[in-house]
Amino acid sequence: MTCHQTHRRWASALLIAVTAALCACNEKSAQTPSPQSSAAAYTPVTVQHQLGTTRIGHAPQRVVALDMNEVDFLDQLGVPVAAMPKDFVPHFLARYKDAVSVEDVGSIVQPNLERVHGARPDLILITSLQANHFKELSEMAPTLHFDVDYRDSQARYIDVIREHLLTLGDVFARQALARQKVSELDTRVEEVRRITAGRSEKALVVLHNNGAFSSFGVQSRYGFIFNALGVKPAGPNAETGLHGQPVSSEFILQANPDIIYVVDRTAVMERRPVMDARNMDNLLLRQTNAWKNGRVIFVDAQAWYVTGASPTSLKLIIDDVEKGYQR
Incomplete structure (x- = not known):
């Protein structure tokens, strides 16, 4: 075999190997979207609430929840919590208390805004307890207010909880799970109402x-x-x-x-x-x-x-x- 023939065969083998590698990479890319393609696929969500209108333009990756109710909503939807107040953490959220991956931003009623900023949030969740900080928080990241009324819960209280679950389902693209959680909640409410109705x-x-x-x-x-x-x-x-x-x-x-x-x-x-x-x-x-x-x-x-x-x-x-x- 001449040197020229050997070179041609080596070049052909190399071309085949490179082609196969490129095909494999393309197949993997098709199966697992890149972060850029995932971000491009996100549908922006606009939420109207009592403090204004909040637009979430991309999938949130670092969520700061300043109220324990909000931490529970995230927990129910399987959304990681980047930071939260750790002064009064209820027993059913106890695993967040000592989690080193979850930063402590002070107290529920008076969160430490410097720590909130340091947590690099791309979404902040608040209730009326932190409403007076809405403007400052909104300058850090899109800030969403949970419109539950802690002073008078007789009107639409559970409806507001349902709606917030569904809203967060949209924000985090977990609509099916949010609907499941709403259904579970509705079932429990119906069960207790059947008990109290006849008593x-x-x-x-x-x-x-x-x-x-x-x-x-x-x-x-x-x-x-x-x-x-x-x-x-x-x-x-x-x-x-x-x-x-x-x-x-x-x-x-x-x-x-x-x-x-x-x-x-x-x-x-x-x-x-x-x-x-x-x-x-x-x-x-x-x-x-x-x-x-x-x-x-x-x-x-x-x-x-x-x-x-x-x-x-x-x-x-x-x-x-x-x-x-x-x-």
């Missing part, structure tokens, strides 16, 4: 704070317990807003509820176990129907107080509501 018991929701109690009626942060879940209220339907109406044991006895739901704020704020009947016991309360029949329910305080407007917390609240009808 005559009346209930009182009270919040414990360092030995004092506040009552929450139909027009309050826990109004959805009565309006959306079908629990019948005991006592006057006074406006009680975010912090409730201070009440005495005499008031509770006069209302004489069949069920008392106790939210122990002190347990949350001081990070200690939720109070029980021994801590609350007194002569007047023992005379109520609720006490006599063992229907004083010490609820999941973190779900009711720290969150209360997310898929997981709402399911835990429904679990507690049902306990009042099981005895």
Whole structure:
């Protein structure tokens, strides 16, 4: 074989190998879109909310959630959290507390804006608790406000939670999962409403704070317990807003509820176990129907107080509501 023939055969073999490699690369590229092609395929989402209009132009990669409800929404949709406040993390989100990949941006009520900026967010999620920082946050990244009303939850409370789930499903292109989570939530709401619809018991929701109690009626942060879940209220339907109406044991006895739901704020704020009947016991309360029949329910305080407007917390609240009808 001549040197010229050997060179021609070597060149042919090399051409075949290069062609095969290029075909393999093209096939792999077709199966796994590059980041650029994924970004190009993203459909921008525009959301109108109480603080304005927010446009998300590309798939968010670093999401900062400044409210525990928002952390739970992201958790439900399988979206990574880049940063969050870590001052009051509920037990059902405990894995985020010590996660080194999740940066701590201070407190829920007063987030550290320098830390938020340092987290390099491309989307920020807030509620009314951080609404006064909306302008500054919007200068860092698109900022989306969750329009839940913590002062008066009687109107469209669960509808707003559903809508937010679906909105985030659009933002993160996880529409099917969002619809599944909404369906699960609707199922639990329907289940508890079937229980409460046929019952005559009346209930009182009270919040414990360092030995004092506040009552929450139909027009309050826990109004959805009565309006959306079908629990019948005991006592006057006074406006009680975010912090409730201070009440005495005499008031509770006069209302004489069949069920008392106790939210122990002190347990949350001081990070200690939720109070029980021994801590609350007194002569007047023992005379109520609720006490006599063992229907004083010490609820999941973190779900009711720290969150209360997310898929997981709402399911835990429904679990507690049902306990009042099981005895």
